[in-house]
Amino acid sequence: MKLTLAEIALGCSAKLEAPASAVGVGAFVAQGYSIDSRTVGVGELFFAVRGPRVDGHDYIVSAIERGALAAVVSLNRLATLPDAALAAPLIIVEDTLVALQALAANVRRHWGKRVVAVTGSAGKTSTKDAVAVALGAKFNVLKSLGNLNNGYGLPLQLLRLELEHEYAVIEMGMNHAGEIAQLARIAGPDWGVITNVGMAHVENFSDGQGGIARAKYELVEALPASGIAFLNCDDRYVGQFGRDFAGKVVYFGAGPCADPQITSARDGDGLQIELLSVGTKATMTLPMLGQHNASNAMAAIAVAREAGVPLQDAIRALETLTAGDRRGEVLTIAGATIINDSYNSNPEALQSMIRTLAARSAQRRILIAGEMLELGDHAPELHTLCGKAAADAGVDIIVGVRGNADYLVRAAAESGAESIFVPDAMAAGAWLKNNLRPGDAVLVKGSRGVRLEQAIEILRSTQSTGS
Known part of the structure; x- marks a missing residue:
């Protein structure tokens, strides 16, 4: 919602400060809102949020240089800001994330x-x-x-x-x-x-x-x-x-x-x-x-x-809805069908997509299964279940990628399927490059941290260079 800086300050229970030269700054209207200095747009308000890895206060100047209208900053970081940041209009709050959430709640209620x-x-x-x-x-x-x-x-x-x-x-x-x-x-x-x-x-x-x-x-x-x-x-x-x-x-x-x-x-x-x-x-x-x-x-x-x-x-x-990016996209590479479901994975989603792969008519059905993360002590058991499910569904080749996917590979092998373990997405891409055949159907799925999209990119680049 397009709000003036004065309205935003009120919605955040905050104080708006601006250089003396910025006459009427409270009437300036934010064209959008961002917490990322790399993508903030011209006229948008930048919230200097402290995340798990970086602190947005370190990037206020970058945001202003990209065209940010103003920045929301924490009072306890004010004394550490460089002069270039202090020269911009600032909305000063106790906690920038709390302010972002409070403003959003106010906008929702107003709407x-x-x-x-x-x-x-x-x-x-x-x-x-x-x-x-x-x-x-x-x-x-x-x-x-x-x-x-x-x-x-x-x-x-x-x-x-x-x-x-x-x-x-x-x-x-x-x-x-x-x-x-x-x-x-x-x-x-x-x-x-x-x-x-x-x-x-x-x-x-x-x-x-x-x-x-x-x-x-x-x-x-x-x-x-x-x-x-x-x-x-x-x-x-x-x-x-x-x-x-x-x-x-x-x-x-x-x-x-x-x-x-x-x-x-x-x-x-x-x-x-x-x-x-x-x-x-x-x-x-x-x-x-x-x-x-x-x-x-x-x-x-x-x-x-x-x-x-x-x-x-x-x-x-x-009926106009299409699969999102890396969420079941169907690609054709080197005469094979690649189901790119590499955005993320969990045991239930993987087993559902295994059934989808098994239902396809193909020369060979191949599963490239990345490690499923955030499963804690349940990881061995859940990877094992998925490996057995893939073999029982009739998947011809199972390639496990990284870490706990080794349990998946071993369970599939024990159930009679051809199974290979590779250490990372790059190795999975190399395996596809060397083993993919026309008429194959391949499901690529793993947790986001495994970055299995890299395997598909290796395959694509191989085809584009003709190697």
Whole structure:
């Protein structure tokens, strides 16, 4: 939302200071908001946030040089700022991250319309995109960009709200208890969508998956009594989340409690779905792979239906949805099909995509499986389960990449599959370069820290140079 510096200072409970030459600086209007001096735009307000690795106060001058209108700074860092930073208009606060979150909460309250929050262990970004597209068939929708879903990214998304927006669809991530509750205090969601409860980030939960479930349930607890909880009835945890909720509960999925309900879903030339919504049968084809996307689409139809979007309008909108960057992109390289799902991984998502790979017609089905991070003491067991699942599904070759992926490789080998372990993404790329054949189908999936996109880039560069 475009606000004057005076309005921003008021929203942050802060003091605005400016050089004497900057007459009327309080009336200057921020054209946007940023915490990254490398990408801050002309006329935007720079929040000098201290992150886990860098402190934004060290980059205020860079931000101003790139055209930032002003900077939000911490009082306890004021004395350490260089003269070039002090020459700019400054909004002085106790804590810059708290100020960012407070301003976002104020903007959300001032805007005053409906916020739809989406969370889950897997599929939340794809579901958020689907919900926004389906609502967009009738409404002007603000959708949070990418996976900016934490205490830094979510406030920046809310600050993009403008009065013409009718809905906001916001993603909420978490890696520890209490995080979703905190994000909900900022975003004030009216409706909440929960996709599933898996083992992602389980190393941060001493009580395992049950603790993760309680952390996801924080979204339901944050909804008002007038709100709606949209819950995946196929998930053994999420299907129970509506029991004590005072508001309305809408279940989606393939189970008998779901409406909208998946009656059939099959991968082919796109994902072909048959569904039932309030007694009406319908079909749709999504231009993406993975039967988990059918559940994501049901969540979107459920939200759109409650908002008054006609079913066929929502379906037509969803049929334009495409896979996000490195989220199930289908590439053709050297006559082989590469499913690039390298953005991130967890046990549930990996097993879902293994089923997608196994369903493809191909000369050979090859899994390039990167280590799954943040699983703590559960890592050996969960990698082992995924390796066995890949072999049992009939995947021809399993290549495990880095660290705990060795457990995956050993389990696949014990189940009779051809299995190889390599130390890193570069080695995985070299393996593909030397072994890929026309007609192969390859799934590339791993945690973000493994950077498996590098393996695909090696393969691409090899083809472009003709080597």
